[in-house]
Amino acid sequence: MSVTAIDDELWSAVGDPIRRQMLDLLLAENGGTATTLSEHLPVTRQAVAKHLGVLDRVGLVHARPLGRERRYEVDEAQLARAVAQLTSVGAAWDARLHRIKRIAEAIQRGQG
Amino acid sequence: MSVTAIDDELWSAVGDPIRRQMLDLLLAENGGTATTLSEHLPVTRQAVAKHLGVLDRVGLVHARPLGRERRYEVDEAQLARAVAQLTSVGAAWDARLHRIKRIAEAIQRGQG
DNA sequence: GTCACATGCAACCAAAGGTTGCGTGATGGT
DNA sequence: ACCATCACGCAACCTTTGGTTGCATGTGAC
Numbered sequence: 061m062s063v064t065a066i067d068d069e070l071w072s073a074v075g076d077p078i079r080r081q082m083l084d085l086l087l088a089e090n091g092g093t094a095t096t097l098s099e100h101l102p103v104t105r106q107a108v109a110k111h112l113g114v115l116d117r118v119g120l121v122h123a124r125p126l127g128r129e130r131r132y133e134v135d136e137a138q139l140a141r142a143v144a145q146l147t148s149v150g151a152a153w154d155a156r157l158h159r160i161k162r163i164a165e166a167i168q169r170g171q172g
Numbered sequence: 173m174s175v176t177a178i179d180d181e182l183w184s185a186v187g188d189p190i191r192r193q194m195l196d197l198l199l200a201e202n203g204g205t206a207t208t209l210s211e212h213l214p215v216t217r218q219a220v221a222k223h224l225g226v227l228d229r230v231g232l233v234h235a236r237p238l239g240r241e242r243r244y245e246v247d248e249a250q251l252a253r254a255v256a257q258l259t260s261v262g263a264a265w266d267a268r269l270h271r272i273k274r275i276a277e278a279i280q281r282g283q284g
Numbered sequence: 285g286t287c288a289c290a291t292g293c294a295a296c297c298a299a300a301g302g303t304t305g306c307g308t309g310a311t312g313g314t
Numbered sequence: 315a316c317c318a319t320c321a322c323g324c325a326a327c328c329t330t331t332g333g334t335t336g337c338a339t340g341t342g343a344c
Contacts, residue, residue: 068189071187071189072187072188072189075183075187075188076184076187076331076332077180077183077184078332080261083265084264087272088268090272093290094290094291095289095290095291103332103333104333104334104335105290105291106291106293106333106334106335107332107333107334109291109292110331110332110333111332114331127341127342128289128290128340128342129290129291129341130290130291136269136272136273139265139269140269142265143262143265143266143269146258146259146261146262147258147259149192149258150255150256150258150259150262152196153195153199153251153254153255154252154255156199156200157199157248157251157252157255160199160202160248161248188301190301205321205322206321206322207321207322215301215302215303216303216304217321217322218302218303218304218322218323218324219301219302219303221322221323222300222301222302223301226300239310239311239321240309240310240311240320240321241320241321242321242322
């Protein structure tokens, strides 16, 4: 199996900078709507709504109708899973880099 | 500054699943060309060449003409930087999640 | 009821990822 | 030296994705 044995959908969901900011905002303000989020972002409400759709589809957020609003909240378990995957990929690359470094050093010793 | 105080270009470079696989392959095989990489990937050589262009532009890989080939190698320092950023974003979200959990527990204690 | 506001929907645009086809330049065998 | 081959680069074209504007709908407040 590949080093990046992760859920590509989940990764690509957090791969977009706007979506990352949205997750930040949702965490910071404990939820929000397309309208409130768009006030803090450089894109329109409709663009935010589409991103919320993406995040919803991969389960990173959930919507709840609240009056005439549609309030979104972060699914903490799913975000934790995404964080774990980020960490995992980073760790894998890190391990490869370290292994390469060890091999390089071994060669150095052998030749030096 | 935002929690995701990272270089968006660098992130979006590793945000693409094909490019992540390419980095894996380049690390595993200690470099490669568009042709050799495409043999292990579900896309054409031309697509791989475009991705290599992206990775090259953000400095994650460097090309070196070698005979009639154009061999690419990972820039270890830059990849380490990318890994650090992945880890950093993950850590930030993780901290927020933990803080939320603590607050929730405090409320629980207060109400219980 | 009516006015305001938050959404939802549709059409339209631009950039990114992908493909095919073709031209070119260096390798290598004869 | 010659020619077939292999690796590349370039260009045209297609599809998806992120973004916009404009308009219709529904819910809340007064």
